[in-house]
Structure formats: C-alpha cells, structure tokens
Amino acid sequence: MILVVGGAGYIGSHLVKELVENEDVIVLDNLSTGHREAVDSRAIFVEGDLGNEEVLQMIFKSYPIKAVMHFAAYSLVGESVLDPLKYYENNVASTLKLLKVMLNNKVENFIFSSTAAVYGIPAVEIIDEKTAASPINPYGHSKLLIEQMLADFKAAYGLNYVILRYFNAAGAHESAKIGESHHPETHLIPIILQQLLGQREKVSIFGSDYETPDGTCIRDYIHVNDLASAHILALKALLSKEKSAEVYNLGNGQGFSVKEVIETCEKITGLKVHAEIADRRAGDPARLVASAQKIFSELEWRAERDLEQIISDAWRWHQNQLY
Numbered sequence: 001m002i003l004v005v006g007g008a009g010y011i012g013s014h015l016v017k018e019l020v021e022n023e024d025v026i027v028l029d030n031l032s033t034g035h036r037e038a039v040d041s042r043a044i045f046v047e048g049d050l051g052n053e054e055v056l057q058m059i060f061k062s063y064p065i066k067a068v069m070h071f072a073a074y075s076l077v078g079e080s081v082l083d084p085l086k087y088y089e090n091n092v093a094s095t096l097k098l099l100k101v102m103l104n105n106k107v108e109n110f111i112f113s114s115t116a117a118v119y120g121i122p123a124v125e126i127i128d129e130k131t132a133a134s135p136i137n138p139y140g141h142s143k144l145l146i147e148q149m150l151a152d153f154k155a156a157y158g159l160n161y162v163i164l165r166y167f168n169a170a171g172a173h174e175s176a177k178i179g180e181s182h183h184p185e186t187h188l189i190p191i192i193l194q195q196l197l198g199q200r201e202k203v204s205i206f207g208s209d210y211e212t213p214d215g216t217c218i219r220d221y222i223h224v225n226d227l228a229s230a231h232i233l234a235l236k237a238l239l240s241k242e243k244s245a246e247v248y249n250l251g252n253g254q255g256f257s258v259k260e261v262i263e264t265c266e267k268i269t270g271l272k273v274h275a276e277i278a279d280r281r282a283g284d285p286a287r288l289v290a291s292a293q294k295i296f297s298e299l300e301w302r303a304e305r306d307l308e309q310i311i312s313d314a315w316r317w318h319q320n321q322l323y
C-alpha cells in the first residue's frame with residue numbers, strides 16, 4: 001500500500017487517480033487546502049495532519065505501507081514571505097515528523113514534491129539539476145531544507161528517495177471531474193479563465209519591464225497529469241531499487257510569457273481577456289524554464305501535453321468546477 005500525504009490537493013489528487021489503477025492507496029490530508037471530493041473513491045481516506053504523530057503511527061501500524069508520497073505543503077511564495085512560521089512549521093517541522101515515524105516503522109521509500117523555487121534567480125537560461133539551489137523566499141528554503149535532510153537520512157539510515165522539482169503545474173484531469181481549485185486563487189491560468197467566465201473583472205499582469213522579449217515573466221507550464229505520470233515512474237524506480245537518491249526537474253523545457261499565456265487562452269476559448277499591466281509581484285524571477293533531460297534519460301519520462309492542451313483541459317474544468 002502507498003501512503004499519499006496531501007492526496008486531496010491539486011497535484012496529489014491527480015496522482016491518486018492514476019495510482020489507484022495499480023496500487024492500494026491511503027490518503028492522509030487535513031483538508032486545509034485540499035478537497036475531500038477530489039479523492040478517488042478507490043483510495044482509503046484519513047482526515048488528519050501530517051504533524052500528528054498519533055495519526056501517523058496509527059496508519060503505519062494498521063497498513064502495510066511500502067512507500068510514502070508527500071504532497072502536503074503550503075506553496076505560495078508571497079504568503080511564505082509574510083508568514084514564514086506557517087511554512088517552516090508545516091513544510092519542515094511536520095515533514096520531519098512524518099520522516100521520523102516512517103523510519104521508526106521501517107518504511108524506507110519516499111517521494112518528495114519539491115519546486116523550481118529552490119533555484120531562486122538562476123544564472124542560466126535553462127535550469128538543470130546541477131544549477132545551484134539558492135532560494136530567495138521562505139517557501140523555497142522550506143523545500144530545500146527537506147531535500148538536504150533526505151540526503152543526510154540516506155547516508156545515515158538508508159532512506160531511499162526521489163525528489164521531484166516541479167515547475168508550473170497547470171491544467172486539469174481530462175475527465176474534468178478534478179482540477180485546480182485554490183481559495184483564494186493566485187495562479188495565472190485559473191485567474192485568466194475565471195476572468196473569461198466573468199468571475200473576476202480583470203487580469204493583472206504583474207510587471208511588463210522584465211528582461212524578457214515582451215517584458216513579462218516567463219514560466220515553464222506542465223500539465224498536472226504529466227506530473228502524475230512522472231511520480232508513477234519514480235515510484236516504480238524506487239520500489240525496484242533502480243533508484244535510491246535522485247533529484248529530477250519536471251517541466252516542458254519550453255517557456256511562455258504571461259502575455260503568451262493570455263494569448264493562448266484567447267485562442268483556445270475564442271474569448272477576449274481583459275488584462276491590465278500592474279506592478280511587479282515580490283519574489284518573481286523573470287524566467288524559470290526547466291531542462292527535464294535527466295528524467296528523460298533515466299526514466300524515459302517527458303511531458304506529453306503542451307500549453308494548448310493544458311489550457312483546454314483547464315477550461316473544461318473551470319466551466320463546470322465541481323468544488
């Protein structure tokens with residue numbers, strides 16, 4: 001059985017839907033940002049906090065857990081600057097408890113959701129895993145701290161792990177039964193689609209004076225189901241002992257500016273976005289684009305869905321958002 005912590009969240013719920021096809025799955029989620037309706041009915045669901053050692057003990061004692069996949073983190077850069085305690089408490093202290101209880105119960109396979117935010121403001125155009133990790137906000141720091149702990153725990157206790165550094169997760173399941181739903185929403189693609197649905201007056205473009213061709217920030221958008229399939233491959237590689245301590249970027253390898261994303265949304269929906277230039281948002285690097293060559297060479301994973309597919313799947317979800 002696989003324990004998915006944070007399996008009711010945006011990325012976790014898409015992974016669970018795929019994982020239940022081949023594995024028994026138990027989800028632990030405190031529903032602070034996740035949605036109970038997003039959890040596939042074939043998974044066992046436990047409502048609880050990953051920092052609660054009693055709940056963790058109960059799970060490890062009651063079920064034959066062979067690996068843990070950990071998605072339960074706060075992930076908003078701006079919020080992490082304003083409230084770093086929240087980030088260090090949940091993303092670091094609670095994750096440490098999870099690792100401790102795991103190791104005490106001799107569960108030694110761990111898949112960790114990390115982030116492009118560990119790279120801070122990279123000095124290179126295309127970021128690979130050898131690019132120096134140097135976060136510029138508490139969110140990025142909280143993820144890098146756990147990455148460092150995992151390496152130490154590998155050396156000392158033999159913990160096996162795969163770290164997956166996501167670039168910009170976006171899109172929705174092709175069924176349109178699950179998708180992205182944050183309250184409040186801060187991410188670019190849902191905000192644009194909500195504007196097109198009349199749910200918000202305008203889209204603010206955060207900065208048009210960046211050193212990029214059109215002045216707006218460039219990001220590498222990756223479909224949430226491509227992320228899910230990378231996790232499935234990483235899990236197989238861990239369980240088969242093919243891999244035991246790895247870090248991989250997950251991205252498309254292609255960057256799109258905020259203006260290009262808006263144009264693509266207009267093309268897919270046939271509607272006109274009402275957008276206005278606004279001030280820069282604190283903590284935004286101009287450009288974050290991944291090289292995902294390493295995971296392609298080693299696990300034969302590559303992103304299969306492009307920006308148009310991401311937006312058309314997200315559009316179907318947002319038109320009939322279930323939660």
Ligand code: UDP
Pocket residue numbers: 077168186187188189191203204205206207217218219258281284
């Ligand atoms: N962005 C924007 N307007 C918005 C939301 C986001 O211009 O209302 C920009 C943001 O500054 C960044 C890009 O869109 O350059 C992606 O932001 P998002 O919050 O989706 O993801 P992040 O890159 O912060 O993880």
